[in-house]
Amino acid sequence: MLIKEFTDKYKLTADTIRFYEKIGLIHPKRLQNGYRFFDEECEKTIQLIIVLKQLEFSLDEIRFLLSLEKKPISSECNEATVRLFQDKIIQIENKMTFLQIAIQQLDQVKQLIENNQYQQNYHKIQRLVADIYRQLIKRG
Numbered sequence: 001m002l003i004k005e006f007t008d009k010y011k012l013t014a015d016t017i018r019f020y021e022k023i024g025l026i027h028p029k030r031l032q033n034g035y036r037f038f039d040e041e042c043e044k045t046i047q048l049i050i051v052l053k054q055l056e057f058s059l060d061e062i063r064f065l066l067s068l069e070k071k072p073i074s075s076e077c078n079e080a081t082v083r084l085f086q087d088k089i090i091q092i093e094n095k096m097t098f099l100q101i102a103i104q105q106l107d108q109v110k111q112l113i114e115n116n117q118y119q120q121n122y123h124k125i126q127r128l129v130a131d132i133y134r135q136l137i138k139r140g
Contacts, residue, residue: 003028006038010046017046025049025063055088056095098139105132 007014020026021036026045028036038046045066052062061084068077105128112121112128 001038003036003038006042006046010050012046012050020046020049023059023063025059025066055092057088061088094139098135101135102132 001009003014003017007017017026017036021028026038026042026049028038028042031037048066049062052065057065064084065081068081071077109125109128112118112125118125
């Protein structure tokens with residue numbers, strides 16, 4: 001498929017796709033007229049990129065993982081991948097913990113604001129927001 005169909009299908013901009021190509025994440029074929037042609041391999045790669053980006057992998061981490069596919073299977077590659085995934089799991093777990101705390105505190109703020117009670121509960125609300133901020137800082 002051509003870039004327009006590809007971008008529409010994956011809800012990405014043409015600039016994003018061109019950037020991913022420029023930094024070596026995807027490798028569309030070139031037609032005789034110079035147009036990019038995105039085959040099944042490009043689709044599998046962009047699906048992986050979208051999933052990894054949603055899991056907050058950086059482009060460098062994604063590039064590293066994609067580069068491993070081109071290397072022979074080795075214990076070094078396996079160990080590096082396991083380490084990267086373990087680090088990401090820890091980051092996601094920390095974020096989930098933070099978000100669970102934040103949800104509880106935001107619910108408390110909502111309850112303090114309901115029925116036009118904002119002004120009376122202003123200081124309590126500020127403390128809760130400060131608590132959320134401290135949790136965020138603690139997370140790094």
